[in-house]
Amino acid sequence: MNDLIPPYESILERIATAAKRSGRHPDDVTLIAVSKTHGADVVRDAVAAGMTIFGENKVQEAAWKIPLSPSCARWQLIGHLQTNKARQAVRLFETIHSVDSVKLFDTLEQAARQTGARPEIYLEVNVSGELTKFGLTPEKVPALVEHILEQGQALTLTGLMTMAPFDPEPEHARPHFAKLRALRDQLESQFGIALPHLSMGMTGDFEVAVEEGATDVRIGTALFGARPKMTRPTLDVDTTSGIL
Ligand SMILES: *Cc1c(COP(=O)(O)O)cnc(C)c1O
Numbered sequence: 001m002n003d004l005i006p007p008y009e010s011i012l013e014r015i016a017t018a019a020k021r022s023g024r025h026p027d028d029v030t031l032i033a034v035s036k037t038h039g040a041d042v043v044r045d046a047v048a049a050g051m052t053i054f055g056e057n058k059v060q061e062a063a064w065k066i067p068l069s070p071s072c073a074r075w076q077l078i079g080h081l082q083t084n085k086a087r088q089a090v091r092l093f094e095t096i097h098s099v100d101s102v103k104l105f106d107t108l109e110q111a112a113r114q115t116g117a118r119p120e121i122y123l124e125v126n127v128s129g130e131l132t133k134f135g136l137t138p139e140k141v142p143a144l145v146e147h148i149l150e151q152g153q154a155l156t157l158t159g160l161m162t163m164a165p166f167d168p169e170p171e172h173a174r175p176h177f178a179k180l181r182a183l184r185d186q187l188e189s190q191f192g193i194a195l196p197h198l199s200m201g202m203t204g205d206f207e208v209a210v211e212e213g214a215t216d217v218r219i220g221t222a223l224f225g226a227r228p229k230m231t232r233p234t235l236d237v238d239t240t241s242g243i244l
Helices: 002-021 040-048 059-068 082-092 102-115 140-152 170-191 206-211 233-243
Strands: 032-036 053-056 074-077 095-099 120-124 156-161 197-199 216-219
Touching: 002 032, 032 170, 053 059, 059 074, 059 082, 059 156, 074 082, 074 120, 082 102, 095 102, 095 156, 095 233, 102 197, 120 140, 120 197, 140 156, 140 170, 156 170, 170 197, 170 206
Parallel strands: 032 053, 032 216, 053 074, 074 095, 095 120, 120 156, 156 197
Antiparallel strands: none
8 A cells, every 4th residue: 555655745746846836835736636447445545645635537436436435535526427417426526627518507506405515616628629528618618607606506616627638748738728727817807706726737747737827636647557447437446446
């Protein structure tokens, strides 16, 4: 289990160095350990090593993993969410990074009112225009923000999230991250609201993301190694991790 500690500490150091390089405080950046595809045994080791916040991209996978994991672990949904999982999602996650439509927001809002759960929500923005990506185009974001400000009672919008296109050169991600930050600044002044969270940066590009203002970096591979390949998430994870 101690194998986890050196990568964790070196990632924290790299985050801190990137933060200082850009005149920011290391504490302003939160590491979300992306545990998707890994079993609860990996989460347990990660908690023992000091990690506290975990990112999952599938509601069903989180639903079996969370009860098997230490109760001090906190969970955030970073992957695409379908409306039929909204009710489960508001109960499982403290933050949902992937709100990208009026319909999804309305369903989450209703689920929050009914269940009493109050996750923070971020809007997922497809700043690169890549067709394979989920998320709103930047042009569509203001209308959804307006809708949320009018209709949101239970849920509060606190940030934006994006994924840069896959590219082995981290510098190529910089303009996408800068664009998300500029959009955030524009929304804050247009609507007079605070959007303190910028969820951006993964294993390949988190230092650049921190330099561009990321407050939430979502890191999986650099902490836990390559992910096991899965076709049927729940079954295959249970088998490969040997926990059930
Ligand atoms: C899997 C995933 C990550 C983590 O990716 P790594 O490259 O393994 O760090 C981050 N964000 C989202 C939305 C993901 O689905």
